[in-house]
Every structure is written in C-alpha cells, then in structure tokens.
Amino acid sequence: MAKEKEAPKELSRREFVKGAAVGAAAVAGAGALASCAAPTPEVIKETVEVPVEVTKIVEVPGPPGEAGPVTLEVPDPSGAFEVTELHAPRLDTLEGKTICMLGNESWQQQRTSPYIQELLEKMYPTATFIPYTEFPTEINDKKIGGIVKDAGCDAVIIGNAG
Amino acid sequence: MDVLKVTHSGLGFAPELAFVNFPVTLFVAESDLTPLKERIEEFTYGLTKWEPEVTETAILTPPKVTVEGKDYEEAVANMNRLFLRNQWSDGVPLLPATKERVDWILTGTDLPRDKEIARVGPRGGIATVESIAVPLAMTGGRPEYLPVLIAIVEGLGDPEFKTASWQTTSRGTFLVAIVNGPIGKQIRLSKTFGCLGPDSQRPAGVRIGRAVRLILQDMGGATPGSGTMSCYGPNRTTNVVISEDEENLPAGWEPLNTEYGYARGTNSVLLNVSCLAVNMWRRGNYIGETLEEEQDESFDVVAWYMRIPPKSYPVEGGGRGKGSPVGIYLINSLVAEQMASVGWTKESIRQTLWERTHTPLAEYLTYGREVRKLKYDNPGIDLATLPDPMPMYEKPENLLIAIAGGRHPSQNFWLGEGRAVCPTAEIQLPAIWDQLIAEAEEDLGPIPIDP
Structure with a gap:
C-alpha cells in the first residue's frame, strides 16, 4: 500500500524525551557534584511545557495489491463516432462533365x-x-x-x- | 492532412477523403505552382478512381483496450506507453479508467450513462455521459467534478460555438470556463490567488481542464500538427476552469451568469475561447495618487493591452470575428471593491475601456495587413471616411468581466482574442450531492479558506 508521503527525518518524540531526560540528569548530576564542593544550592523546580511535533504517516489506500500479472481493461478515449454521410460515386470520366x-x-x-x-x-x-x-x-x-x-x-x- | 480527414468526419463522413496534399510552401505569396502541374493527374484520380473504405452508415464504437503487466505498476506504465503511441495522451501520465473508477465518477450525475451530451468537433466524436467520465477518471477527477464537465461538454456541442473551427485553427486557442454558483466553492475550484495555476488545495480546475483537453483531442480529433494546425498549441494545456469570486462581489455588482439570464446563485458555466493570456500589472505602487486617480488611470494601462486592430470592417463583434467577444477581463475582488468604492460599475468600465481602446485613424492606417484586408473587403472605400479614432471592437458589451484573482491591488488578467459566442449551461447536480461533498471533505480535508 502506498504511503501518502515520506516521513521527514526528524527527532521522534521518544528520542526527544530521552534526550531531555539525559540533559536533565546531567543538570541534576552537576548539581549533585557541585554540592560536594560548595554549599548545596537551592533547587528550584519548575515545570516547563515543551511543544513536541509529531509526524504522522498516513497510509492512503492505493490500487489493489497485486503481486502477480495484472490485466487492465480501459475504454478507448476517442469514443464512438457516427458515419451519416457516404461519398458520392466517382465519375467514369471528366469529359462532358x-x-x-x-x-x-x-x-x-x-x-x-x-x-x-x-x-x-x-x-x-x-x-x-x-x-x-x-x-x-x-x-x-x-x-x-x-x-x-x-x-x-x-x-x-x-x-x-x- | 489529418486535419482534413478529421474535419470531414465532423460532417458525418468516415475520416477518409480524396485529396491531393502539397507542402505549405505552395500556399504562400508568390509560390512556385509547378507542383500543381506535375501532379494534376491526382486530381483526376480523386474524381474518377478513388474508392472509400467505409460504404455504409453506422455508429462505429471502438473496442475496449486491454493492457497487461507483471504487476499493477507495470500495467499502468504499459497503458501510458500505448496511449502515447495512439496519440490519446497529453504527454502527462494518466490513471487507468477502470470500470471501478469510471463507475465511481458516474455517481456524480443522475443522467443515464449512455445519454449523448454532444458531438465534439472537428471529428464529431460522440460524448456520452460515460465517455465524458472516462477522461475525468484518467486525470484523477472526482464525482463532484462531473456535473461541471458535463455542462462544459454541452457547451462544446453548441453549433454556434463552432468548436471545429477554433480547434483546428493555426492559432493557440484554449477553452475558458467560468463557473458561477455555490458549486465552485463546494468542489474547490480556485477563484483567488493562483487561480490560473496549479493548486494542490484546489485541484478541481486543473483536473477538469485537463479532462477537457483530452476530450477535445481524443473525441474531437485535435492532435497537434495533424488534427489541428495550431502553430504553438493551446496556450494552456489544462485550459481555464475557474470559479467567479461571487462571495466578494462589491455591492451592486452581479455575477457574470446573471448577464446571461441566470438567477444569482444558480450553478452554471459560461464558455469562451481565448488565445491570449496576459497578466496586466495595472497599478499598485502608491506614488501619491488618490484612489480615484489610481482606478481611472489603471484603465489606460488595461486599454493598452486590449488594443488589437479589428479583423473586419465594418467592425463587427470583437477584434477577431463577427459577433464574438473581445475577451474576458479578470478583476480580483479587492480591485473590484476599490473601483466600486469610487463609483465604477461593470457597465462604466466596459464603456471606458471601449472608448480608451479607440486608436487614432492615422495610427490604425499603419497596420498594413489589417488595412489591406479592409480595402479587399470594401472595394473602393475612401479611407479618409473611416471613424477617427477607430474602434478596436464593435461595442462595449463585447467585453466580458469576471471577478477572480488574488486579492491584491497590482494585477489583473486579460484573456484576450475571444473567438466565438459564449454558450452557457446550467449545472445539474445528482440527488446524492451532499453525500459527495461530505466524502470529499473526508478525503481532502475541510474546504480551504481563501487567502
């Protein structure tokens, strides 16, 4: 079945969230390390909403799935035509005509x-x-x-x- | 010389006739006529010995075509190759008009599928409801387009429209179809930005227009260089199939179809033929003029584009023939609103453009070819008695005005050199129309909002 369009190469939501978690962990980690050398900083928790773009692949029904030989029968697009007039009979000679x-x-x-x-x-x-x-x-x-x-x-x- | 055979068949004869073919160089001024003498016996042959192959009157219906392939993709490719070889194609790949697809298209009408709508000149091919659905299936059309296409073909069959004539001419004619009524929006015909070009949100015009092209070529016989002498081909492969921007008409301006007796809101199509498609940069850059001055002076620009010397004298009809319109002036609805706001009406625009396209007699007399024909048609005429200035077309009413185009002050469009009378046809909708429109929304999404 044909796909409507190819999905662009981009970060999936799973990958984005995973990356964010790593970033967050790194921040938390740095904070933890920092606490060894300095007074524990005040941790401010803040909820940030990040819009995530999700690519949806829409599968559009295409022609019937045919794995074997296919025969198409289609009309001749020139259509019907009617002959209503016939040519006049030819002359036997042009002399005297x-x-x-x-x-x-x-x-x-x-x-x-x-x-x-x-x-x-x-x-x-x-x-x-x-x-x-x-x-x-x-x-x-x-x-x-x-x-x-x-x-x-x-x-x-x-x-x-x- | 297929043009002769095709035209002959339009008169009801089989596409065969006794003729003697010469290179076009024989038919130019001061040509050498020796070939006529060398081949004079062929004239005698044509009158005394030639025999036609078809000797009985009958309706000749071609059989269906069968194409095979190792899979669907190959079968479609083979079909397209066959259609190219048979000159049934316009050069762009086509979808197969399978029974299933054609039957689906036919849900767009309640008319019987074998009802004859028209015979398409010059060849005289019989256009039934079903045979009209076939090219629409090939161009990827939808059932809701079929009522418009049927109405267009009905117009093609109008004897006064002389389809055989404008199809076979050496000029680059193309069909113009202006649709009025709510159907335009329902089937996503374009009427604003990009209305004369391709638009994936509004595909109806291109698909219907392309189907018209296939009908004109396949049923009508207008194949390039053989069925038609058009030197450069139809100026627009997909013709022009647009909707008038009725929703945005200025107060007091009525839709184009009301000028032809239709009540406002009636679904109808008006046909014209053009071979001149010109974008007119009318105005738009503010350089200090008032709105009134801008509108008035824009008509000077437009008149320049329209000033084509008449072909006949006395001037009858449009620039190119008796009784014919001079063309269609497309005004976008923003410009129409601006014009209306300072008092312009369609009637006053027509009058003004007719007056401003008048040409000083001294200048007109420099148009050698037109003046030669004028003197040939009117032996003994005293050129000094001609009107000064000279009208370029017979009367203001020969100019058609339709409201369409992107809402922007700078551009209008001129579809010039209209050739024939303008047939109109009411568009008949099937009982399941609302269902078809609902299905279209499911498939294509909501009707797009015009910018």
Missing part, C-alpha cells in the same frame, strides 16, 4: 484554383468549369450543397486548406 471549383479565398486560392482549372481544361476540352468566384466562400455552410447542385455540378474541387 461540369466541374466546380470551390474555396474560401484563402491561402493563394486566387492563383491555385485558376491554374488547376486551366490544366484540367487542356486535358478535358469538353468539360465545363465553373470558377470559385461564382460560389459563396462560406463552404462549410450546409447551404453550399444545394447551391452546387443547382449549378449543375457533377464534381467539385475544394481548396485550399492550410
């Missing part, structure tokens, strides 16, 4: 989106492209799905995330 460019105008989109569009236009000359400037920039708004659908997009390319 309408490709929409979306974005939030961040991270150099004014350069990357037009360039991607230009490259794909050369590869798929029959495809139609709608630039990102034709769509709202709040692409995390649920309304964007309906907007994209109404525009006749067969596919979207979204950027840029940094």
Whole structure:
C-alpha cells in the first residue's frame, strides 16, 4: 500500500524525551557534584511545557495489491463516432462533365484554383468549369450543397486548406 | 492532412477523403505552382478512381483496450506507453479508467450513462455521459467534478460555438470556463490567488481542464500538427476552469451568469475561447495618487493591452470575428471593491475601456495587413471616411468581466482574442450531492479558506 508521503527525518518524540531526560540528569548530576564542593544550592523546580511535533504517516489506500500479472481493461478515449454521410460515386470520366471549383479565398486560392482549372481544361476540352468566384466562400455552410447542385455540378474541387 | 480527414468526419463522413496534399510552401505569396502541374493527374484520380473504405452508415464504437503487466505498476506504465503511441495522451501520465473508477465518477450525475451530451468537433466524436467520465477518471477527477464537465461538454456541442473551427485553427486557442454558483466553492475550484495555476488545495480546475483537453483531442480529433494546425498549441494545456469570486462581489455588482439570464446563485458555466493570456500589472505602487486617480488611470494601462486592430470592417463583434467577444477581463475582488468604492460599475468600465481602446485613424492606417484586408473587403472605400479614432471592437458589451484573482491591488488578467459566442449551461447536480461533498471533505480535508 502506498504511503501518502515520506516521513521527514526528524527527532521522534521518544528520542526527544530521552534526550531531555539525559540533559536533565546531567543538570541534576552537576548539581549533585557541585554540592560536594560548595554549599548545596537551592533547587528550584519548575515545570516547563515543551511543544513536541509529531509526524504522522498516513497510509492512503492505493490500487489493489497485486503481486502477480495484472490485466487492465480501459475504454478507448476517442469514443464512438457516427458515419451519416457516404461519398458520392466517382465519375467514369471528366469529359462532358461540369466541374466546380470551390474555396474560401484563402491561402493563394486566387492563383491555385485558376491554374488547376486551366490544366484540367487542356486535358478535358469538353468539360465545363465553373470558377470559385461564382460560389459563396462560406463552404462549410450546409447551404453550399444545394447551391452546387443547382449549378449543375457533377464534381467539385475544394481548396485550399492550410 | 489529418486535419482534413478529421474535419470531414465532423460532417458525418468516415475520416477518409480524396485529396491531393502539397507542402505549405505552395500556399504562400508568390509560390512556385509547378507542383500543381506535375501532379494534376491526382486530381483526376480523386474524381474518377478513388474508392472509400467505409460504404455504409453506422455508429462505429471502438473496442475496449486491454493492457497487461507483471504487476499493477507495470500495467499502468504499459497503458501510458500505448496511449502515447495512439496519440490519446497529453504527454502527462494518466490513471487507468477502470470500470471501478469510471463507475465511481458516474455517481456524480443522475443522467443515464449512455445519454449523448454532444458531438465534439472537428471529428464529431460522440460524448456520452460515460465517455465524458472516462477522461475525468484518467486525470484523477472526482464525482463532484462531473456535473461541471458535463455542462462544459454541452457547451462544446453548441453549433454556434463552432468548436471545429477554433480547434483546428493555426492559432493557440484554449477553452475558458467560468463557473458561477455555490458549486465552485463546494468542489474547490480556485477563484483567488493562483487561480490560473496549479493548486494542490484546489485541484478541481486543473483536473477538469485537463479532462477537457483530452476530450477535445481524443473525441474531437485535435492532435497537434495533424488534427489541428495550431502553430504553438493551446496556450494552456489544462485550459481555464475557474470559479467567479461571487462571495466578494462589491455591492451592486452581479455575477457574470446573471448577464446571461441566470438567477444569482444558480450553478452554471459560461464558455469562451481565448488565445491570449496576459497578466496586466495595472497599478499598485502608491506614488501619491488618490484612489480615484489610481482606478481611472489603471484603465489606460488595461486599454493598452486590449488594443488589437479589428479583423473586419465594418467592425463587427470583437477584434477577431463577427459577433464574438473581445475577451474576458479578470478583476480580483479587492480591485473590484476599490473601483466600486469610487463609483465604477461593470457597465462604466466596459464603456471606458471601449472608448480608451479607440486608436487614432492615422495610427490604425499603419497596420498594413489589417488595412489591406479592409480595402479587399470594401472595394473602393475612401479611407479618409473611416471613424477617427477607430474602434478596436464593435461595442462595449463585447467585453466580458469576471471577478477572480488574488486579492491584491497590482494585477489583473486579460484573456484576450475571444473567438466565438459564449454558450452557457446550467449545472445539474445528482440527488446524492451532499453525500459527495461530505466524502470529499473526508478525503481532502475541510474546504480551504481563501487567502
């Protein structure tokens, strides 16, 4: 069982009292010796209260005492997750399709989106492209799905995330 | 690009998607766009050939984890190593969330353990009462902390709070939770000296705050550099979970939660997000001024700390976004008493700081980045027609004031750059609340007296 804290090294009450008794005995002894050579001094008895600090070790219950192998079963802290949306099926080709460019105008989109569009236009000359400037920039708004659908997009390319 | 997968899953998709990943250097001004041309075929692949692995809607529940060791100590060490490898840990050793420990934590609520409280963005992990108790068990929490943590998670799930957004930003955001009501003292939440730091006599805030961190990371998916782009990480690993010093409010000053419709004495939590934690040395060294002068002039100091140029124009909300607070000004109760004694109220403080954070237009126009954005958002704008001086935030009400901190005249604190609206939630206590508090006193000793 674990101890709450290690007891500091210090005088125990027993040791303190023993030491005090030795001191007292030494004083008494000196007084006794002194009485041989000189008139017996007046002994004044005085009761002195000495505060004694006592260290108490508190044992705190720890984990079950297991001397042998231990198996812990704990939950995965990432918890459950629900899949409610599935990805749209892929297109067979981009030829003849309408490709929409979306974005939030961040991270150099004014350069990357037009360039991607230009490259794909050369590869798929029959495809139609709608630039990102034709769509709202709040692409995390649920309304964007309906907007994209109404525009006749067969596919979207979204950027840029940094 | 785990940020994309995590955010995508927050929309209800499995954490997989067709994307083309480029180094961040492509996305800076005047970058070389040649990589786009070199990899253009990958765009075609994503639209025509890519196939997802998950093809059915479902709730995906991970199995429990089993860890072994030659004895208890080794088993716990092995658990912590596993949690580090799986990125479930915050880097500080965790206690095992055994059934016994979790069941004990769950005595802190009468809610059914399978009740869903929120889905934590960006990943959308499902936070039930039980799954919320798990991280609290791991951080060494106690049952009486659970009602506060449940209320915090309820706020995380508020769609207006946009947890997915502030979690994944490149800024160093952290959660701020201000607790009102008698519960703060009962569970030993700190509100005076050292309230934003560790305190072995008042451990609730750190343990709850750390549990929040684990929820945001594990359920929410905000792992450094992959689930979140925060460059420097959350400014505070244990977030801020403190109690307002209601017992020492000056006469006429009401608790923060009353501004949100709660009756005084109601146990509630208010959430905000911050990424700026600044100790403000407002005043304190007597150099001959009167108390009135000291209080008035201290607001000049405070205003300096708060003067951050607005991101949008017209200025809407706080400094960093529409409708958002500019931050939380923490005033300790001694300073609040001094302010109140010479006539200051929360309202007059708000008004004064709003006015004193106004910046001369000529100075504002030297803020190049902000001015460039202002002109971009407002084509053709005549800069000479802008207000002079320029407000740094929309209105006085955008500044939140909470009374907390050590009772000393010299320091206040600024939790700046608030980002979103402030959800609030009432804290629900179990029927055995008094018993839990009594048990806490047996375990931890009498509730400490605040200095």
